[in-house]
Each structure stands twice: as structure tokens, then as C-alpha cells.
Amino acid sequence: MTGRARLAISAAAVVVLIAAVLAVFVLLRGGPDEAEAVAAPSPSATPSPTPTPLTEIEQLLADADDPSACAVEFTGDGIVDAPMLQTQGALYAGLPIPAREGMAFGGWYSAPDAATAFDPASRVNGADEVVCEDQRIELFGSWMPSEQNAAIGTRVPILMYHQFTTRPEGEDHWLRGNYAYIGDFDAHMGHIATTGFYLPTWDELSAFIDGRLYLPPRSVIVTDDDADQTWFDLAVPVVDAHGVLATSFMVTAYRSDPAPSIHVLRRSHTHDMHEAGDDGQGRMVNWTADEIAADLNTSGDVLGVREVIAYPFGHYNDTAKQGVAQAGYEMARTIEPGTVAIGTDRYALPVVRIDYGMGLDSLISLIG
Known part of the structure; x- marks a missing residue:
């Protein structure tokens, strides 16, 4: 046997000896369980x-983790709005109000066939309460060619109320004309609620003015100026009873009550411009655009929304329009008679004024 062979055998013997010593050490230190653990191959882990x-x-x-939450999914041709x-x-x-070149959005509907037919009875908007099953609901959108939308010729009346009275004979002071008899108001709201009128929201009206949104021909917006106490005490319960969306234009320097009903939107009648200026006209036509914007910013902060205002006394001019736009409001309502159509000046919206003595027949003659 050569010396190299003897050396290899000796090295192998050393390796065997070391392994034996280590095995004995493990047995002495950890017991048979640990020895078995060392000796036994570990089973392969099952992936989760x-x-x-x-x-x-x-x-x-x-x-959301909220049982009252409802996830709304939007479906329709070219509709990409997220739930x-x-x-x-x-x-x-x-x-959302989707936009599409050459088309007017037809609105959201509870069923696809209703969307295709532009059925106002099935149209869903901010005048409707959220009702869903298993916390989910699907709304269906539709489109109308812009030319067709213009040809329909929808005109939207904005009804303007002020104060209210329980006296059928009316009040007997100089503001007599401002006081609608509450029985007439009840008849008005009942007619609107039960004869197929659509109640647009202000963002819908803005998109309609631009020609981006179709509104049904029988659309109407209900508003009240000044937030008089009679509005809260007499009119709001009627609005609630009929479920009619209404807007309260509030002078926030005078009062800033929380919304008295889910059916009442609070919007600006300015913060403190419901006063006469130096020339006897309203402050709205006496102040600079910066002063007007500052006042409206205060009002917007109080109400938590900048969308539409009602000019105090109906007074406005180009400077007033500039101030309104500067404060971030999209629209302003006057007291000039008329209805809103596609292309109407958004900072000079006309109204249908409701005075004392205007019963249901009077309303029907004005809005159908």
C-alpha cells in the first residue's frame, strides 16, 4: 500500500470519528427527541x-365597515366611472355626470330598458333616497345625440317661494304678496310629487345649461328665499310629507340652521349682502368683485358648499357676476321671470315667482 493510500484511509477514519462524537454529544445534551429531530429529515411545509x-x-x-353603506356600480355604453x-x-x-363628444348624457336609471327609453319615473338622482339590497345597487346610463337633446327643447322652471301663512285670507301687511298660503303650497307639492315631474339637482342643471345633460321636459326646481321661520315651521313638513327636493337660500349672517330635512338643500343667499348699499340698491351692486367674493366665501364656508346663490332683492350686474364666479360658484339665480334652457346665462337664472293667492290652477298654468 502506498503512502498516499494510507493517508486517505486515515482521513476517512478521522471524519467517521468526528461524526460519532457529535452524535453522542447531541444525545447527551438534548435527549432522544432532539436526536431524532436531528437525524430525521424535516417534512416539507404545506404552502398557505x-x-x-x-x-x-x-x-x-x-x-367602509358600515352596514348602511351601499356600493353603487355604474353601467352603460362608454361608462367608465368607478363604483x-x-x-x-x-x-x-x-x-357622476359622464361626458362624451357630440352626446348628452341621458341620466342614471334603475334598469337598462328604462335607460334606453329615458323613462323619468325610473331615473335616479340626488332627489332620491338610496335603497339597495345586500349593500349594492347597479345604475344604468344612456346617451342622447346633442342635436336631439336641443330639439326636445326642455325648459326648467325654478319656483321661488318666500314666507308662508296658515291664513287662507293671507297676511295684511306690505309683504302680503310674499306669503304663500300653506294649503296652496301643499297642493303644489302634491301635484309635483304625483304627476311625473323630475326634480333636477343643481349640478344637473349646470350640465343641462351646457348641453351636456338631458333633462325631461317636465322638470322643476323648488326654492325658498330667506329661510324665514315660517319656512321651517310650515313648509318643511309639507316638503317632507311629499318627498320633494327643495332648496333653502339662506342669509348666513342671519341664520345657519342645519338642514331641517334630508329633502332640503342649503344654498347661499349671501352671507351679509341682504342689505341696501350706499345708493339704496343692494350691496350686491354696490360692492367690488373682491368684496362680493369675500362675502360669498364666508357663506360657502358656513354652508359647506359653493354651487349656486340667489341674488338678494334680485339685484345684480356684471361686477356681481364676476364676484360670484371669483368665489367659485357655478350659478346665480335672479328674480327675473322665465325658465332655464340650454345656453341660459348661468349667472342670471330666471324664476317663476309664487305669490299669495296662487293656487294649484295657477301653478299648473305656469309649469303644466
């Missing part, structure tokens, strides 16, 4: 199952 990812709607609801959360029992808020 990969969780199925949540859909976008499921994720919305999971993040959004609404609150069951509240009115719909901030529904």
Missing part, C-alpha cells in the same frame, strides 16, 4: 392558500 383578492366593490364595502359609496336612507350625493 393564496386568498382570493376582493373585487373593487367588495373592497369599498370592507373599507362609489352612498348611504342607505340618505339622498344620493355626487352622482
Whole structure:
């Protein structure tokens, strides 16, 4: 045997000896269980199952963690708006108004066939309460060629009320004409609620003016100026009873009550411009655009919204329009008679004034 062979055998013997010593050490230190653990091969780990990812709607609801939340999905040709959360029992808020070249959006509907037919009875907007099953609802959108929308010729009356009275004979002071008999108001709201009128929201009216949105021919907006106490005490219960969306134009320097009903929107009648200026006309036509914007910013902060204002006394001029726009409001309402059509000056919206003695027949003659 050569010396190299003897050396290899000696090295192998050393390796065997070291392994034996280590085995004895493990047995002495850790006992038979640990020895077996060292000696036995470890079983292969079973991989954890990969969780199925949540859909976008499921994720919305999971993040909300609110049983009153409702996930709204929007469906229709060319509709790409993401699902959004609404609150069951509240009115719909901030529904999208998609845009498409050469088309007017036809609105959101509860069923696809209703969307195709532009059925106003099935149209859903911010005048409707959110009702859904299993915290989900699907709304269907439709489109109308812009030329067809213009040809329909919808004109939207904005009804303007002021104060209210329980006296059928009316009040007997100089503001007599401003006081609508509450029985007449009840008849008005009942007619609007039960004869197929559509109640546009202000963002819908803005899009309609631009020609971007179709509104049904029998559309109407209900408003009250000044937020007089008679509005709260007499008129709001009628609005609630009929479920008619109404807007209260509030002078926020005088009062800033929370919305008295889910059916009442609070909007600006300015903060403190319901006063005469130096020339006896309203401050709205006496102040600079910067002063007007500052006042309206205060009002917007109080109400939490900048969308539409009602000019105090109906007074306005180009400077007033500039101030309104500068403060970030999209529209302003006058007291000039008329109805809103596509292309109407958004800072000079006309109204249909309701005075004392105007019963249901008078309203029907004005709005159908």
C-alpha cells in the first residue's frame, strides 16, 4: 500500500470519528427527541392558500365597515366611472355626470330598458333616497345625440317661494304678496310629487345649461328665499310629507340652521349682502368683485358648499357676476321671470315667482 493510500484511509477514519462524537454529544445534551429531530429529515411545509383578492366593490364595502353603506356600480355604453359609496336612507350625493363628444348624457336609471327609453319615473338622482339590497345597487346610463337633446327643447322652471301663512285670507301687511298660503303650497307639492315631474339637482342643471345633460321636459326646481321661520315651521313638513327636493337660500349672517330635512338643500343667499348699499340698491351692486367674493366665501364656508346663490332683492350686474364666479360658484339665480334652457346665462337664472293667492290652477298654468 502506498503512502498516499494510507493517508486517505486515515482521513476517512478521522471524519467517521468526528461524526460519532457529535452524535453522542447531541444525545447527551438534548435527549432522544432532539436526536431524532436531528437525524430525521424535516417534512416539507404545506404552502398557505393564496386568498382570493376582493373585487373593487367588495373592497369599498370592507373599507367602509358600515352596514348602511351601499356600493353603487355604474353601467352603460362608454361608462367608465368607478363604483362609489352612498348611504342607505340618505339622498344620493355626487352622482357622476359622464361626458362624451357630440352626446348628452341621458341620466342614471334603475334598469337598462328604462335607460334606453329615458323613462323619468325610473331615473335616479340626488332627489332620491338610496335603497339597495345586500349593500349594492347597479345604475344604468344612456346617451342622447346633442342635436336631439336641443330639439326636445326642455325648459326648467325654478319656483321661488318666500314666507308662508296658515291664513287662507293671507297676511295684511306690505309683504302680503310674499306669503304663500300653506294649503296652496301643499297642493303644489302634491301635484309635483304625483304627476311625473323630475326634480333636477343643481349640478344637473349646470350640465343641462351646457348641453351636456338631458333633462325631461317636465322638470322643476323648488326654492325658498330667506329661510324665514315660517319656512321651517310650515313648509318643511309639507316638503317632507311629499318627498320633494327643495332648496333653502339662506342669509348666513342671519341664520345657519342645519338642514331641517334630508329633502332640503342649503344654498347661499349671501352671507351679509341682504342689505341696501350706499345708493339704496343692494350691496350686491354696490360692492367690488373682491368684496362680493369675500362675502360669498364666508357663506360657502358656513354652508359647506359653493354651487349656486340667489341674488338678494334680485339685484345684480356684471361686477356681481364676476364676484360670484371669483368665489367659485357655478350659478346665480335672479328674480327675473322665465325658465332655464340650454345656453341660459348661468349667472342670471330666471324664476317663476309664487305669490299669495296662487293656487294649484295657477301653478299648473305656469309649469303644466
